Amino acid sequence: MNLASLSASYLRARPLHTALGLILLSLGVATIVLLLLVVGQLEERMSRDARGIDLVVGAKGSPMQLILSGIYHLDAPTGNVPLAAAQSLGKERFVKKAIPLALGDSWKGYRIVGAGHDYPNHYGATLAAGRLWEKPMEVVLGAEVAQRTAAGVDAEFSGAHGISGEGDEHKEAPYTVVGILKETGSVLDRLVLTGIESVWHVHEPHQGSQQNKNDKAGEPEREVTVVLVQYASPLAAATLPRQINSRSELQAASPAVETARLFRIVGVGAEALRAFAIVLMVAAGLSVFIALYTALEERRYDLAVMRTLGASPRRLFGLLLLEGLVLAFLGALVGLALGHAFAGLLGLWLQVHQQPALTGLAWRPEELWLAAAALGVGVLAALLPAWRAYRTDVSRTLAQG
Amino acid sequence: MIAVRGLAHRYGAAPALRLADWRVAQGERWAVLGPSGSGKSTLLHVLAGLVRPSEGEVEVSGQNLGKLRGATLDRWRGATVGIVLQALHLVRHLSVRDNLRLAQYLAHLPQDDARIDDTLGSLGVAGKASRRPAELSQGERQRVAIARAVVNWPKLLLADEPTANLDDAAAALAADLLAEQAARQGATLVVATHDARVKAKFRERLELA
Numbered sequence: 001m002n003l004a005s006l007s008a009s010y011l012r013a014r015p016l017h018t019a020l021g022l023i024l025l026s027l028g029v030a031t032i033v034l035l036l037l038v039v040g041q042l043e044e045r046m047s048r049d050a051r052g053i054d055l056v057v058g059a060k061g062s063p064m065q066l067i068l069s070g071i072y073h074l075d076a077p078t079g080n081v082p083l084a085a086a087q088s089l090g091k092e093r094f095v096k097k098a099i100p101l102a103l104g105d106s107w108k109g110y111r112i113v114g115a116g117h118d119y120p121n122h123y124g125a126t127l128a129a130g131r132l133w134e135k136p137m138e139v140v141l142g143a144e145v146a147q148r149t150a151a152g153v154d155a156e157f158s159g160a161h162g163i164s165g166e167g168d169e170h171k172e173a174p175y176t177v178v179g180i181l182k183e184t185g186s187v188l189d190r191l192v193l194t195g196i197e198s199v200w201h202v203h204e205p206h207q208g209s210q211q212n213k214n215d216k217a218g219e220p221e222r223e224v225t226v227v228l229v230q231y232a233s234p235l236a237a238a239t240l241p242r243q244i245n246s247r248s249e250l251q252a253a254s255p256a257v258e259t260a261r262l263f264r265i266v267g268v269g270a271e272a273l274r275a276f277a278i279v280l281m282v283a284a285g286l287s288v289f290i291a292l293y294t295a296l297e298e299r300r301y302d303l304a305v306m307r308t309l310g311a312s313p314r315r316l317f318g319l320l321l322l323e324g325l326v327l328a329f330l331g332a333l334v335g336l337a338l339g340h341a342f343a344g345l346l347g348l349w350l351q352v353h354q355q356p357a358l359t360g361l362a363w364r365p366e367e368l369w370l371a372a373a374a375l376g377v378g379v380l381a382a383l384l385p386a387w388r389a390y391r392t393d394v395s396r397t398l399a400q401g
Numbered sequence: 402m403i404a405v406r407g408l409a410h411r412y413g414a415a416p417a418l419r420l421a422d423w424r425v426a427q428g429e430r431w432a433v434l435g436p437s438g439s440g441k442s443t444l445l446h447v448l449a450g451l452v453r454p455s456e457g458e459v460e461v462s463g464q465n466l467g468k469l470r471g472a473t474l475d476r477w478r479g480a481t482v483g484i485v486l487q488a489l490h491l492v493r494h495l496s497v498r499d500n501l502r503l504a505q506y507l508a509h510l511p512q513d514d515a516r517i518d519d520t521l522g523s524l525g526v527a528g529k530a531s532r533r534p535a536e537l538s539q540g541e542r543q544r545v546a547i548a549r550a551v552v553n554w555p556k557l558l559l560a561d562e563p564t565a566n567l568d569d570a571a572a573a574l575a576a577d578l579l580a581e582q583a584a585r586q587g588a589t590l591v592v593a594t595h596d597a598r599v600k601a602k603f604r605e606r607l608e609l610a
Contacts, residue, residue, distance in 0.1 A: 001502040001512060013494035305490045308449065309549075310479015310508040312472040395446040398486060398561075 003315070007322040010299075017291035021284055022331050028280030029335020029374050030342060031273060036364050037343040039270055043263065046072065049187045050255040052097075052122060054237065057081070057089060057244055058226040063253035064262065069103065070226035071255055073111045073187055077103050081249055083222035089229060089244075094236030097122070100224040102199040105159035107175075110145045112159050112192045114199035114224075122228070123186045129153055130179030136201045139175045139194040143183035153177055159192075159202065173202045196224065281377055284331065288324055288381035296388055303389050304397040313390045320386035321379060328378020332371040402427040402557070402589045403448065408457035410443055418443045418454070423607060427556075430580055430590040432600055435609035441593035444609070445559045448591065449482045450474045462556045479508030483550030483588070485579070487562040489542055491534040497521070497545050498530040501552050508553045520548045523585060524578065539567075543575055551582045558588040564596045576602045 011018045049071055056070040061078030068075035083100070090098035099122060102114030113119070117132055120140070130153040133140055141151060151157065155177045158169045175194065183189055200222060229252075231237065237254075244252040296303075303316050344360025351357055403425035410418040418440030425431055433441050446452040447459055450466050459466045462481055469477055491500050501517045521527045524544040526537075534542055543563070550558060560579055564572035576592070576599045583590035592599065600606065 001499060001506040006503070006506075009494060009499075301488070301490045302492050305486070305492070306503070306507055307475070308451065308478070308482075308484045308486075309504045310475055312475040314472065315507070395443070395452045398446070398451075399442055 003319055003322055004326065007319055007326050010295075010319075010323055011327060014291060014295060017287070017295070018327060021288040021291060021327050022334065024280055024284035024287055025328060025331030025374060025377065026335035026338055028277045028284055029332055029370060030338035031277035031280065032370055033336055033339025033367060034342045034346070035270055035273055035277070036366050036370070037339065037360065037362070038346070038358060039263075039266075040364050040366075041358055041362065042266075045185075046259055048185065050259065052230050053228045053255055054231045055229040055241060055244075055252050055254060056226055057086070057229060057250055057252045059249070060251045063251065064258045066226065066251060066253040067255050067258040070101065070228065070253075071187070073103075073113070073191060077225045078251070080223035080225055081227075083224055085247075085250060086224045086227045089227055092236075092240065094232050094240055095229055096232035097228075097230040099228040100196065101226050101228065102196045102223070103225040104199055105161055105202060107145075107157055107159050107192055108149055110142070110149075110190055110192050112139070112175075112194060112199070114194055114196035116196070119228075120181065120188060120193060123184050123188050125181045125184050125186075125188050128180045128182040130177070132179055133193065133195050133198075134178075136195055136197040137173065137175050138178045139192050139198070140179040140181060141177055142181055142189040142191045142193070144189040145192055146180040151177055153179065281374065285377040285381040288327055288378060289384065292320060292323060292382055292385035293388075296385055299389075300392060300397050303392045304394045307392065307394040308398075313392070316392060317386045317390040320389045321382045324378040324380075324382025324386075325375060326378075328375045328381075331378070332374035335374065336367060336371065402429070402462060403591075404458075404460040406458045408444075408447065408454050408459060410440070410447065410452065410454045410456075418447070418609070420444065420457075420607075420609070425589060425591070425605075427589055428584075428587065429605055430583060430603055431592070431605040431607060432603035433591060433593040433607045433609060434595065434600060436595065439609040441595075441609060442561055445484070445561050445591065445593050448557065449484055449559060450478050476509060480510070480553065481556050483553065483555035483558045485546050485550045485558070485560040485563050487565050489534075489546040491542060491545060491549070493534055496531050496533055497526070497537070497548075500534070500545065501549055504549050504552050510553055517548075517552060520552045521545075523582070524548050540571055540574070543567075543571075544578065547578055547582055551586050551588070554586055555588050558583045558586070558590045560590070560592045562594055562596070563592060564594065564599050569598060572596060572598045573602075 053071060056066050058066045058070055058077065059079030059081050065075050066078050069077045086098065086100045089095060097118065099115065099119050101119065103111065105112040128143065156174045158174050160169050175198070181188060241252040241254065244250050306316060340360040343358055347358035347360060403423065405420055405423040408418065408420040409416065433444060435441055443452060447454050448461055450469065464477060492503060495503065498517055501520065502512045505512045518527060518530065521530055524547060526541055526544045526548065529537060529541055529545070534545070537545065558579065563579060564575050567575060579590060579592060580602070592603070594600065
């Protein structure tokens with residue numbers, strides 16, 4: 001017998017009240033944990049994918065679409081730009097790296113990206129098997145693509161036109177897998193990489209004849225979809241975007257600006273959910289308060305008897321406070337566990353839909369604050385009942401019965 | 402053991418208790434008698450240090466109660482006084498054993514199951530340790546309440562109307578049990594009662610008016 005076990009015995013004696021407080025508090029905590037994990041991991045992943053990319057240059061259109069398609073491969077591209085324009089970017093004074101990408105096809109919902117070896121190198125990717133592509137129609141699979149399609153080195157497949165996985169298949173031009181990348185934790189895991197020439201090669205039958213007319217050298221006019229640019233100096237930010245945007249066929253979009261804009265939009269929903277979770281936690285506090293306060297009436301004899309047995313008023317205060325605290329501690333514990341479980345389940349569901357993975361196994365430092373806030377709710381809810389217990393008039397209470 | 406001088410207590414303006422001089426020696430057994438409202442319960446609460454009297458001095462077991470304050474007084478009470486209340490007031494959701502452990506814990510004494518078993522055994526309820534109060538008969542509950550009052554070796558055992566609502570046989574038994582336990586623990590016994598059946602069992606009587 002001690003104050004904690006005594007508190008617990010009173011909580012057990014009112015199972016319904018205790019369960020209600022516990023459920024409300026843990027749901028509130030779980031909702032906030034889920035938000036923290038989803039938003040946190042999304043931001044982490046987006047910033048990892050955009051690391052080292054200061055500018056995305058592509059065809060005119062929505063700058064956010066350009067970022068979503070060029071870096072994250074989530075949206076349709078805005079269009080194509082001439083290869084010459086892309087190559088000239090690489091020669092600009094303030095540009096350290098310019099990585100051209102050609103998009104357009106997909107395989108089983110995974111995008112086929114035409115690029116140079118500098119693209120996987122940018123993300124520090126290494127091979128798990130085979131080699132990088134050398135000739136047209138050779139592809140390297142991202143780790144997740146390889147795992148989910150169970151395709152190995154030497155496998156052959158035909159790409160589908162478009163990015164939804166439901167377009168016409170280019171049956172006449174099959175790809176061959178020559179390598180598989182190790183997991184990078186970046187967008188590369190969900191891509192099929194090949195040379196830019198492969199993308200041109202696949203699409204030549206459709207456009208070659210028309211373009212050959214304009215091209216005296218017999219070479220079709222080569223196009224790429226986007227160019228990922230890394231600045232050589234921060235000075236570039238001041239001049240390069242404006243210089244590019246002034247050219248009629250090109251548009252430059254900053255990942256930092258666009259993702260910040262995206263998070264402002266997503267943020268409204270997150271804020272609403274957070275407010276809802278806070279309402280849940282306040283309701284939990286109220287329910288604990290009401291449970292403790294109404295129970296005081298039937299507990300006043302217990303409290304008076306404890307005084308006759310030698311308990312000081314301070315101990316009775318501690319007893320009531322501890323009840324709130326024990327409940328809040330359990331609520332926080334259950335809530336944290338639930339939040340991580342929800343995140344894990346959501347992650348599984350997202351994986352089925354080929355979306356960026358979400359894990360319930362990582363935790364965020366903000367969760368400590370959240371646990372502290374939950375304990376604070378418990379203490380606050382118990383404060384007034386504890387004060388009433390402290391003020392118990394033993395003699396008068398006992399005289400009443 | 403008990404020395405009361407010039408004691409008076411009022412609730413607001415209404416006088417609740419007057420007692421000019423009263424002395425009790427260690428081990429004596431007293432009945433405090435008087436009609437309801439004469440201050441029997443108040444006297445018991447004063448002796449237990451639960452009520453600070455408006456006037457007068459009270460000494461219990463060599464301790465002047467007026468000199469004890471706050472938690473020190475609570476601690477003294479837990480170590481010195483055992484109280485049996487008319488309505489018993491056992492903690493409902495705790496087992497008999499835990500009710501006695503609670504008494505030991507709140508008095509800052511080590512929790513001693515052997516002592517608990519011994520005390521319950523001396524009151525004939527050794528087999529009920531794991532029961533809750535609601536599972537006991539009224540007589541068994543009374544024995545448990547007495548056990549809780551004496552488990553900490555009190556020097557002073559107080560009982561407030563312990564036989565109200567009991568039939569003749571049970572009332573006589575309750576009075577005997579209190580006397581027997583007080584003798585067993587070497588405690589002084591003070592019983593507040595207006596019950597003639599109990600009164601007859603005590604040679605020492607204090608009449609309040």
